[in-house]
Amino acid sequence: MKRGTLIALAIAIALLIALPRIITHEFYINMASQCLIFAILALSCNLMLGFGGMVSLGHAAYIGVAGYTCILLTVAGWNPLLAAIAALMVSTASAGLFGMLSLRAPGLGFLMITLALGQIVWGIAYRANNLTGGDNGISLPARPQPFGFDITGATSFYYFTLIVFAVALFGMGRFARSPFGASLMGTRDQPRRMRMLGHNVWMVQWLTFVIAGFWGSVGGLMFVYYNVFLSPHALTLQQSAEILLMAILGGASSLTGPVVGAVIITLIKNVASTYVERWNTLLGAIFIAVIIFMPLGLVPGFRALWQRFASRNKPKPTAPAPEPAE
Amino acid sequence: MTPALAIDGLNKRFGGLPATRNVSFTVMPGERRLIIGPNGAGKTTLFNLMTGDLTADAGSVRLFGHELIGMPTQKRVHLGLARTYQILTLFPKESLLHNVKLALLGLDPVRWNPWTVLSARTAMNDAAHAALSKVGLDSSADRIVAETSYGERRRLELAMALAQKPKVLLLDEPLAGLSQEERKTVSALLKTIPRDVTIVMIEHDMDTALEFAERITLLHYGEVIVEGSRAEVVADPRTREVYLGD
Numbered sequence: 001m002k003r004g005t006l007i008a009l010a011i012a013i014a015l016l017i018a019l020p021r022i023i024t025h026e027f028y029i030n031m032a033s034q035c036l037i038f039a040i041l042a043l044s045c046n047l048m049l050g051f052g053g054m055v056s057l058g059h060a061a062y063i064g065v066a067g068y069t070c071i072l073l074t075v076a077g078w079n080p081l082l083a084a085i086a087a088l089m090v091s092t093a094s095a096g097l098f099g100m101l102s103l104r105a106p107g108l109g110f111l112m113i114t115l116a117l118g119q120i121v122w123g124i125a126y127r128a129n130n131l132t133g134g135d136n137g138i139s140l141p142a143r144p145q146p147f148g149f150d151i152t153g154a155t156s157f158y159y160f161t162l163i164v165f166a167v168a169l170f171g172m173g174r175f176a177r178s179p180f181g182a183s184l185m186g187t188r189d190q191p192r193r194m195r196m197l198g199h200n201v202w203m204v205q206w207l208t209f210v211i212a213g214f215w216g217s218v219g220g221l222m223f224v225y226y227n228v229f230l231s232p233h234a235l236t237l238q239q240s241a242e243i244l245l246m247a248i249l250g251g252a253s254s255l256t257g258p259v260v261g262a263v264i265i266t267l268i269k270n271v272a273s274t275y276v277e278r279w280n281t282l283l284g285a286i287f288i289a290v291i292i293f294m295p296l297g298l299v300p301g302f303r304a305l306w307q308r309f310a311s312r313n314k315p316k317p318t319a320p321a322p323e324p325a326e
Numbered sequence: 327m328t329p330a331l332a333i334d335g336l337n338k339r340f341g342g343l344p345a346t347r348n349v350s351f352t353v354m355p356g357e358r359r360l361i362i363g364p365n366g367a368g369k370t371t372l373f374n375l376m377t378g379d380l381t382a383d384a385g386s387v388r389l390f391g392h393e394l395i396g397m398p399t400q401k402r403v404h405l406g407l408a409r410t411y412q413i414l415t416l417f418p419k420e421s422l423l424h425n426v427k428l429a430l431l432g433l434d435p436v437r438w439n440p441w442t443v444l445s446a447r448t449a450m451n452d453a454a455h456a457a458l459s460k461v462g463l464d465s466s467a468d469r470i471v472a473e474t475s476y477g478e479r480r481r482l483e484l485a486m487a488l489a490q491k492p493k494v495l496l497l498d499e500p501l502a503g504l505s506q507e508e509r510k511t512v513s514a515l516l517k518t519i520p521r522d523v524t525i526v527m528i529e530h531d532m533d534t535a536l537e538f539a540e541r542i543t544l545l546h547y548g549e550v551i552v553e554g555s556r557a558e559v560v561a562d563p564r565t566r567e568v569y570l571g572d
Contacts (some may be wrong), residue, residue, distance in 0.1 A: 180440040198432025200405035
């Protein structure tokens with residue numbers, strides 16, 4: 001890792017740890033937790049979008065499958081840890097099924113199938129009143145106590161979310177640099193060539209779908225722990241689109257891009273909306289501006305600007321002095 | 327001896343247009359086979375049928391006795407088939423080293439590992455450098471493909487194919503678009519490929535190709551019309567009529 005990256009990473013870690021002491025207001029600490037939860041969701045969506053070239057409009061389905069499973073099992077008297085593990089398993093298995101269906105069609109067809117699957121999960125959540133509480137939603141009796149730690153308060157929950165986020169970021173970072181990640185990016189760029197190099201393109205894409213589903217489920221579970229409640233409003237098409245937008249806005253080709261996108265969109269949704277009535281218009285305007293000026297997203301865009309700036313300030317090599325005439 | 331490649335009654339139609347018609351021939355292990363024919367004769371289609379890029383309507387392709395028809399492309403590669411493309415198919419934003427690593431990964435079970443760091447796998451790094459070294463590109467290993475010359479990219483394609491240690495190598499116009507100097511370099515490279523690799527090559531540069539080939543198959547309108555040793559095919563009046571001219 002480069003020295004500059006290490007310094008930036010150290011500063012980011014220090015800031016994230018010190019955040020509840022800097023912004024002491026509970027509202028903003030909760031906002032920071034929300035940013036981290038949506039960052040996990042955006043990162044997981046980006047595994048498919050940025051590294052795999054698969055655009056999904058059904059990612060919010062994992063919030064639903066993981067969230068409802070966890071709540072229903074907890075209400076049924078399961079141990080919260082077992083309920084969480086079961087929820088992750090059920091949701092990841094559903095990702096496996098969704099992947100099998102979605103990968104039958106490339107490009108736009110893939111997008112439409114993921115959208116349809118997301119809508120099916122939303123429809124079930126909306127209609128299955130006995131199970132999900134329908135439009136009214138259902139509540140989680142209480143936040144769990146991982147290893148005996150109480151995460152009821154805003155600060156303790158923030159630190160719990162920060163740990164989960166750090167694990168997710170590290171896991172997905174390793175994924176991106178791994179042999180599997182290299183195969184995935186190859187299938188994104190040249191699927192035909194990758195087949196001729198011996199790679200099973202379908203299997204690589206399907207496994208990515210499943211891994212993204214797993215991390216999406218982790219994000220979904222954290223979403224439920226944060227709200228202690230789940231209703232179909234959390235699984236709408238708009239929610240899936242926002243997660244996708246977070247990845248695109250920040251920069252789908254990078255690891256940190258979706259995190260930046262998640263922070264910006266969550267802040268605009270929750271903070272700017274208290275001052276600006278038409279916050280959706282503001283979000284749209286920001287998105288259009290970013291796409292026009294930084295088509296690859298904010299992080300790659302600013303990185304390119306920085307490189308241009310750095311190269312301009314570099315001293316130019318001086319021409320060699322002419323050799324003296326004999 | 328089991329043929330390296332045995333093609334029997336291979337047919338492919340694109341709508342009403344027959345691309346290959348009842349193509350049959352065998353290539354023995356270690357052989358250097360040249361496929362020639364005018365544009366549109368079905369040469370690249372034949373390669374695509376062998377690799378599985380296209381699905382055959384009828385017929386059989388056997389690689390050392392294994393039936394390839396109906397088998398996914400990647401499995402054919404695992405059986406020892408490799409190819410280069412007429413239109414370069416590389417990963418232009420990546421380094422030359424990474425391109426070769428993708429070729430090596432294709433046959434390595436580590437490709438399923440989502441946890442280890444690829445750049446830290448020293449054995450793979452060394453193997454990729456060795457493959458690049460064979461085609462004289464090791465000093466450019468860290469350069470991005472998009473910044474290299476056409477000739478270097480041709481050599482990279484060859485390095486990727488050879489890195490997989492194939493049993494049968496299909497070369498689709500490996501000299502196309504190269505300058506005279508580059509042609510000499512690539513031709514010399516082809517001669518260094520060991521005899522345990524069977525080579526089937528499509529090439530229009532007849533001076534180089536004839537020097538390289540041991541047996542030649544002439545395709546015309548998707549049919550094999552002449553097949554034999556270099557001398558037999560060149561002497562055949564049908565070869566002059568449809569391809570070489572007077």
